[in-house]
Amino acid sequence: MDDLIHKLQHKVAGLTEAQRRIADYIVQNPMEVAFLTVDKLASKVGTSTATIMRFSAAVGYSGFSELQKELQSNMKHKAAPQTRLEANLKHSNKSKLLHNHVELQFQNIQYALDNITEETFQHIVEKIASSRQVLCSSVRSGRPVGEYLSQGINRLLGNCQYIDADKSDWVDELVHFQSDDFIIAVSYPRYAKRIKDLLEAAKSYGVEVLLITDSYSSPLTKYAQYVLPCSSASAGSHNSVVSAIFIVDYILSALAINDPERTKPRLDQINHMLTKMSYHTTH
Structure with a gap:
């Protein structure tokens, strides 16, 4: 400073x-x-x-x-969260909190759209679809994004798993990764060292990486071939995942729509099995 x-x-x-x-x-x-x-x-x-x-x-x-x-x-x-909260309290208006929250999230989404090209989206969707296997990983505030994306990819393509980077399980998986595999990592300030360890290992194995983070200035971007900058600004103390969920939701839609010959039969099989199990309640 x-x-x-x-x-x-x-x-x-x-x-x-x-x-x-x-x-x-x-x-x-x-x-x-x-x-x-x-x-x-x-x-x-x-x-x-x-x-x-x-x-x-x-x-x-x-x-x-x-x-x-x-x-x-x-x-x-x-x-730290308490410091962000302190800064936001200085400029907050409780009577307009909902309005300010909505405005901020629109800005977060617009920031992502302004900084991600359609070509980048296309490359990422093609990379996920063509990969032998995909590993999604995150920690703490990034977990909802990583888990949501991992579940969606696996439901559509059957080639994805989620691992919490705070656990060492990713080491057991990564040693078997090859150049035709893909890693998707989610990390927000204050950028967990465990994610950095995972990305350094991925780089040593020649595995390409998609990083979902708050901006291109994230210290983790140097490990990634693809970066999706999704602002995590919030009106409170936390890292907001709204813009990231918006972006990965689009990726899941593109995966489903771009290759229906692959995704529809799998969805049909999954639905058939769930129906046979009476998984969903009818009441």
């Missing part, structure tokens, strides 16, 4: 009035800015996203994401 403040102080004389407002907001709210989308920051400061980008360049960064990456790197120890 000291390095960033030094840069801001050194450059302040050459900044416009709007850019100085941005600098002031960052200095006063570094933890909050570290996890804001550029649109949200622009709204809070009362300026445009283009001004945020020009400001980032003016203080020596290639873009806002690089500035934010430095903030996140310097403030990892402050990114």
